[in-house]
Amino acid sequence: MAQIFKRGNTWSYRVWIDHTHSKSKGGFKRKPDAIAAARELELKKAKKLLSEDEGISFAGYFQSWIEVYKLGRLDENTEIRYRSTAKMIKDTFDNTPIDEITSMQYQKMIDAYAKKHAKASTSRINGYIRKAIKYAMNDGLLNRDFTFGVIISGSAPKDASLKFLEQNEAADVKAFCLNNYSFKDIVYCQILFGLMTGCRYGEVCGLTWDCVDFKGKTITINKSYDYMRKTGFKKTKTASSVRTILIDHDLITMLKKLKMEQKEYYFEHRFTNPNKLVFLDKKKEIISNNGANYALKRILEEVGAKNIITFHGLRHTHASMLIGNNVSLDYIAERLGHSDTTITVKTYSHLLQESREREAAKSLKFLEGL
Structure with a gap:
């Protein structure tokens, strides 16, 4: 059974794909619109038309993405950085579904990383994640890019020269x-x-x-x-x-x-x-x-x-x-x-x-x- 709930002035729904994964969407101006969208998703679930990745967590998707597209294709040091990025995402968001991550939450994660790393390193990590998000959008798992507009900072070396x-x-x-x-x-x-x-x-x-x-x-x-x-x-x-x-x-x-x-x-x-x-x-x-x-x-x-x-x-x-x-x-x-x-x-x-x-x-x- 879908959950229908209100966030601020808009309505959202959550449909459980299985015992551990759910898919949600918000921004509906009217409650009936959220209910209709949830029913459509439940119908797809009943007909087994949901894709394997629907409801997947941000951490789970990024890990799967690097295993398919990155690991085994790059030099060792770069692969280590991708694995570290995957761990950072897991530590920050745990099992939060990828389509529930907000721009504000993502900015906070990037800011936390930037406090201990140079701006160039922060920019590189952000680049890794943005590539994955483009794939997620192309796969239909997201209808928005929560990395858009992120502000990159960093604790630069005392003397860049x-x-x-x-x-x-x-x-x-x-x-x-x-x-x-x-x-x-x-x-x-x-x-x-x-x-x-x-x-x-x-x-x-x-x-x-x-x-x-x-x-x-x-x-x-x-x-x-x-x-x-x-x-x-x-x-x-x-x-x-x-x-x-x-x-x-x-x-x-x-x-x-x-x-x-x-x-x-x-x-x-x-x-x-x-x-x-x-x-x-x-x-x-x-x-x-x-x-x-x-x-x-x-x-x-x-x-x-x-x-x-x-x-x-x-x-x-x-x-x-x-x-x-x-x-x-x-x-x-x-x-x-x-x-x-x-x-x-x-x-x-x-x-x-x-x-x-x-x-x-x-x-x-x-x-x-x-």
Whole structure:
């Protein structure tokens, strides 16, 4: 039997699909309208025409959605974030039906998350959920988007500039690595490579010699490496991450020297490199991300850098240098492996704004001189 009840100035109904799931709808101006809609739903139930998901909880739908569309298709870190999002939804809403979630309730959940996370992280989680909600609406489980108009905030780092190096600091890091790299100090080769290519650490670790074109001065990124569990190669973060990019003379020189030293050392010690890994060290191991971060921190302290960043910050530094020198967004997106410029703009919006302001000032100066 359907429940008919009043909320404020409008009427709502609830029809139980089974012992644990129900479907409800509100916003009816007249009680008879709510009763008629409930009867129609009960008729569908009697004829067994209700879809499997009708009455499903928000947490249940999101979990099912990520299992079908996300898990097994993404890199490990991204999958962990999706699972964490599913847990947050379950902890917040428990078994509340998806069509009963209000915009206000959703905003409160996002605000609670934002208190302990940066704005970029909050935006990413909201993006995950919004994708799922679009599918739910397409499946007929919702007739409104309760994520619409959500306000994104976050407890941003004290100094956002710590995420990347200033150009003079990047130049100091480059000079240090050029003066100190060798096969036995291979981490300096990795840091130089990361700075000058913007590659993710997994892409750096997964680079193989067959993907280095010395003559054409290019590298091809077509795989990544599981540097956390050391299980071997894996797919790049996204399909668009597969790319071929130009590298400069300094990197070509470094890679040539590294290849020669690696070959000589392995021959002397009767080692093999069956996977032809570029950054395999003298112990036939891939340096951990923590090891690379520690080495980078030592370099930054050595050169007196104000900003102490992680290896991933080299990727942001690479992008910031290109943006600061007015390189086109299309090329930056292609070089970083972004699917389109939308991701580039979203990630580096603050840097692009600074670039726009410089260009505006330059334009004004030009026009005043006419």
